[in-house]
Amino acid sequence: MLLRNRLLSLNLTSFLSPPSPPPKSASFLFSFNKTIAHSTHKRPELKPDVSASRAAKQPMSERARFAKTVLFVPPGVDPEDVTDEMILPGSNIVVGPYAGHSQIKEVEFVKSSGRAKDCPKDDRPEFAILGRSNVGKSSLINALVRKKEVALTSKKPGKTQLINHFLVNKSWYIVDLPGYGFARASDAARTDWSSFTKGYFLNRDTLVAVLLLIDASVPPQRIDVDCANWLGRNNIPMTFVFTKCDKLKASKGKRPDENIRDFQELIRENYKQHPAWIMTSSVTGLGRDELLLHLSQLRNYWDQ
Ligand code: GDP
DSSP states (O other): OHHHHHHHHHHHHHHTSSOOOOOSSOOOOOOOTTOSOOOOOOOOOOOTTOOHHHHHTSOHHHHHHHHHHHSBOOTTOOGGGOOGGGBOTTBSBBOOTTOOOOOOOOEEEEEEESSGGGSOOSOOOEEEEEEBTTSSHHHHHHHHHTOHHHHHHHHSTTTTTSEEEEEETTTEEEEEOOOBOOTTOOHHHHHTSOHHHHHHHHHOTTEEEEEEEEETTSOOOHHHHHHHHHHHHTTOOEEEEEEOTTOTTOSSSOOHHHHHHHHHHHHHTTOSSOOEEEEOOTTTOTTHHHHHHHHHHHHHHHHO
């Protein structure tokens, strides 16, 4: 609880700061497939030191505005009804009535595909996992499914540049996408981080959301921001999964929570409602169960 409040207040403080100068690029609305209406709201003008729990005690309308702007409010929840207890620890994610069975009992590798049209053809919902090389993607997949061979499959030579489908509990897919990351790439290379992966995002009807992994142990990287903005512009639902959040004792540079706050600062200009985000660590297990619960509510709503 303490950590949750501390992290929330650290991160949410940035959202509640006095309005920043107008963004250079046009704002766009992040929307979730089939989600409840996400209408346009101004950022609440609260004082910078307001924490989530204090905000939860504000009058209803202000609290609802806070919820709509800063939190991820899932389908089935009225922002007016959001309470502090409904927010998953170390995240901005509100748990709603669609959250349900979330643990992974079995997982099987199905296939590797070179093109979106070669991916499995059925109606099962899927979550794509994406991030820079070395972001901790294999470790997170391992931690989620608790089976080393899954992540190892994706790391096999020849598979890293493919779309890898894993069937979970015979009912939904985890999709491991090629890592991106050309630290010194030109702008052209950055925006063309993978035309075939773009094809997957734009054409995959059963894609419920992208889990965009961001390394919280380093400052925000331009390529991650570009990737997030590309997904946002194309209305691809996403959840920011911050990795390596256990690295709290870094002797140099900023702490993960500070890096996360800086990343959110860069991102928020482009969203009227902030996408879901969650802190994780594959070393300590931080955020694992919470992330699975979040996926369950997205999936169950999609399944309807
Ligand atoms: P991938 O290339 O994105 O699949 O990244 P890996 O999962 O192979 O991880 C890259 C490096 O980061 C490895 O040395 C991991 O041990 C380390 N790593 C991954 N996740 C974590 C984490 O949560 N905490 C810490 N401290 N290190 C991590």
